Amino acid sequence: MFVRLQADTEDHLNGTIPQLFAATIRDNPSVVAQYIKDANGDFHPRTYRELADEVRACAHGLSRLGIQRGDHVGLISENRAEWLVADLATLSLGAVDVPRGNDSVADEIAYILGFAECRLVVVEDRDQLDKIARKLDELPKIETIVVFDEAFTPDSLQPEVAEGLSAIEILPFREVIALGHDDIHSGSTLDLDAEIAQGDEGDVATIIFTSGTTGTPKGVMLTHRNFVHQVRSVPAVMEIRPGDIWLAVLPVWHSFERLAQYVAIGSTSGLAYSKPIGQVMLADLSAVRPQWMASVPRIWEAIRAGIARNAQSQGAVKFALFRFFTWVGSAHRWATDMVAGRIPDFRRRLRGLDAIAAIVPLLLLSPFKVLGNALVFGKIKKRLGGRFVAGVSGGGALPASVDSFFGAAGIALLEGYGLTETGPGLCFRSQFQPVLGTVGQPIAETEIEIRDERGTVLSPGEQGIVFARGPQVMKGYYKRPDETAAMIDDERWLNTGDLGVLTHRGELKITGRAKDTIVLLGGENVEPLPIEQKLRESALIEQAVVVGQDQKFLSALIVPNEEALRAALGAMQATLRDLVQSEPAQALIKRSIDTLVSAKNGFRGFEQIFRFALVPEVFQVGRELSAKQEVKRHTVAQLYADTIKKLFS
Secondary structure, three states: OOOOOOOOHHHHHHHOOOOOOHHHHHOOOOOEEEEEOOOOOOOEEEEHHHHHHHHHHHHHHHHHHOOOOOOEEEOOOOOOHHHHHHHHHHHHHOOOEEOOOOOOOOOHHHHHHOOOOOEEEEEEOOHHHHHHHHHHOOOOOOOOEEOOOOOHHHOOOOOOHHHHOOOOOOOOOHHHHHHHHHHHHOOOOOHHHHHHHHOOOOOOEEEEEEOOOOOOEEEEEEEHHHHHHHHHHHHHHOOOOOEEEEEOOOOOOHHHHHHHHHHHHHHHEEEEEEEOOOHHHHHHHHHHHOOOEEEEHHHHHHHHHHHHHHHHHOOHHHHHHHHHHHHHHHHHHHHHOOOOOOOOOOOOOHOEEEEEEHHHHHHHHHHHHHHHHHHHHHHHHHHOOOOOOEEEEEEOOOOHHHOOOOOOHHHHHEEEEEOOOOOOEEEEEOOOOOOOOOOEEOOEEEEEEEEEEOOOEEEOOEEEEEEEOOOOOOEEEEEHHHHHHHHHHHOOOOOEEEEEEEOOOOOEEOOOHHHHHHOOOOOEEEEEHHHHHHHHOOOEEEEEEEEEOOOEEEEEEEOOOOHHHHHHOOHHHOHHHHHHHHHHHHHHHHHHHHHHHHHOOOOOHHHOEEEEEOOOOOEEEOOEEOOOOOOOOHHHHHHHHHHHHHHHO
């Protein structure tokens, strides 16, 4: 399936990220680029001109420290204003950054920095510096470490750490900026504009090591073209206005948030830095009043659950109204989509008949929808700041219940699909013609095919493995041509490993992971993701992992929502470990499981959960969860091996 969403020429797709940034500075220097939060929680604006001055100073500082074209610069930090400065400065010099988040353990950081041969590393704080200090014997190439944290000084290091780092130059980030300003004012020999002009779209911009739902990290080499192509494709699927604001909450080392930051630059919009923590994020939504936010399904799921819990806490009557108007909103959205021709056509549909069937329900529901907007949905939109245009969801499949809820509220969620290896965007649900239940059509110049296990291309409506080809597909895995060849064939088709199905109009629906498929002893193939998504619809269930490979039946590991479970049982004093072992808790969760994963909801007998175990600890990013907050199944299988064994004994 090939879809061209906008009439781009090859010239229009050319360029590097620093060249894109330079064009934005030239055309809109006074627009706010960043909103930076201080210790008191107040946001302060920085214009594109001010950001450009900081980037230029940083580039000169890095150059004075020996960084030049082709070098690899480690970047170990969470999302913050300085990250973008260091990233753009590194790329402006023609160097390559190697990013990672703070949740990475010392062994992982040492492997990545050593494998990528980084000479200079930028870290967020002393904790990340300490991780490197413990592994210096494995990192002989590191010469310089720069620390973002404004409170950091080299003399604050513990004596044993300082001794271990004695051969390494340690600098606060502010000193690198000062070094750059000195270099500029003293008549530097560096011609940064010439370096930027020398950059080519085929140059590697970053090496992002996969986080790990599949074992040993591999370094994904993404070029400037991989990113810039996607930035140029955005106007065809969403309307971002100059001066709009993005609330940035995701780990920026991951390709999804990374792309969102470049989209902000390409559309001359601003980034306000927050955190994916409920109370912090909701407070910042009210303070900044953004138009856009890119986030993973788990966060949208948490927002939905938080809104529902808030409604329930206001009493039975208000909660009943909330549930009624949510149903009205969902039904109204379905009827609107039927009339507008926005229903996924996995089989051929007659649009005229759809419209006729839905017009009467639409008319009957419209007055109730208006009332729901006034009583319920308007308040939800206000909690998002009141100017919210759309959320962009990526990094995993959006549960149907979450998609439906936000659709009912009239809040657009534009789901996208891709992999780190595609930088990451392949498909995107258009703001202008959104089709719920799909991840939209391929973006510009991108091809999607659904193939069976023999490689035969399947027709719309048939499930198979998703293959993709386009300008955003990675250059390859760093130092791993064997792994690259296993992922991308000679015609540049990439095997995503995902299962999907195309509509007749070219929208894609992701149905699971080919390698996540559970095969029971009876030979039945089970996709765990739809079952897990259904289980998480329960307010009592925070996380669920379905297990059962080579077993007679399915079981599940269930992480309960502590707040909801305590409220339901009226047990506020017991420890969570004691609570999950109690018979009332077990019975309550079992009722939820049996109700949700049932024949009534379309699950076949072998897809139902026969046994479960309650896990008394929340899954953690860097442990059971990847940075995208996806379950790392192989890690869960190892960590909970004894528990899983008991489920089938």
